[in-house]
Amino acid sequence: xxxxxxxxxxxxxxxxxxxxxxxxxxxxxxxxxxxxxxxxxxxxxxxxxxxxxxxxxxxxxxxxxxxxxxxxxxxxxxxxxxxxxxxxxxxxxxxxxxxxxxxxxxxxxxxxxxxxxxxxxxxxxxxxxxxxxxxxxxxxxxxxxxxxxxxxxxxxxxxxxxxxxxxxxxxxxxx
Numbered sequence: 001x002x003x004x005x006x007x008x009x010x011x012x013x014x015x016x017x018x019x020x021x022x023x024x025x026x027x028x029x030x031x032x033x034x035x036x037x038x039x040x041x042x043x044x045x046x047x048x049x050x051x052x053x054x055x056x057x058x059x060x061x062x063x064x065x066x067x068x069x070x071x072x073x074x075x076x077x078x079x080x081x082x083x084x085x086x087x088x089x090x091x092x093x094x095x096x097x098x099x100x101x102x103x104x105x106x107x108x109x110x111x112x113x114x115x116x117x118x119x120x121x122x123x124x125x126x127x128x129x130x131x132x133x134x135x136x137x138x139x140x141x142x143x144x145x146x147x148x149x150x151x152x153x154x155x156x157x158x159x160x161x162x163x164x165x166x167x168x169x170x171x172x173x174x175x
Contacts, residue, residue, distance in 0.1 A: 022114075023109050023110055024088050025112070025114060026112060026135050026137075027082060027138055027166070028087070028139055028166050029083060029084040029086070029087045029169065030081070030082060030166055030167065030168050030170065030171060031079060031080075031167040031168050031171045031172065031173075032079065032080055032081070032082055032141075032164050032166055032167065033078070033079050033164065033165055033167055034077070034079075034080065034162055035077050035162060036075065036077075036162040037160060037161050038073065038074050038076075038160045039074075039159050039160070040066075040069065040070040040156060040158045041070045041156070041157050042066070042155045043066045043067075043154040044149070044154065045150055045151030046062075046151065047123065047124065047125070047151075048124060079167070080173070081173060082171075101120050101122040102118055102120040103118070103120075104116050104117065104118045107130075113133065113134050114132070114133040115130065115131070115132050115133075116133075118147075124152065126149070127147060127150065128148065129146055129148070129158075130146050131143065131144075131145040132144050138166070139166035140163070140165050140166070141162075141163070141164040141165075142161075143160075143162040144159075144162075145160045146158075146159050147160075
């Protein structure tokens with residue numbers, strides 16, 4: 001199971017899939033800018049093998065860093081391209097797929113709203129979350145998510161909000 005920052009990045013890595021019961025969101029093709037704010041709390045789970053190698057001081061340092069990181073929301077801005085060929089395809093999120101222990105279920109879908117539930121399991125670490133997407137017209141998208149991940153001893157929670165706005169029909173991404 002990934003940490004909050006990985007989920008935040010995965011949140012806007014769209015992948016198109018075809019499914020009869022999933023409607024495409026009503027969005028324009030072109031260049032999009034996404035502003036993502038992530039807030040975490042708790043301590044990220046760690047595999048037992050990693051924990052066994054850490055001294056009590058190292059564990060305390062990791063826990064203190066996790067607590068400090070969670071106190072301040074982190075905001076990032078990213079530009080991405082939604083291609084014309086993908087506009088009419090239903091979008092879901094790329095979260096590692098079944099091969100990496102994550103399964104997503106579209107709970108509801110329309111041209112303006114989508115709710116996705118995610119369950120993940122990777123050995124001793126488990127997690128789940130809900131993602132709600134709302135197309136506010138074809139040029140704006142709002143996304144909220146709530147996650148948790150645990151190994152049974154350590155639990156980390158994450159909430160995120162994002163707004164994406166269409167910048168124009170031509171995709172020019174600059175590093």
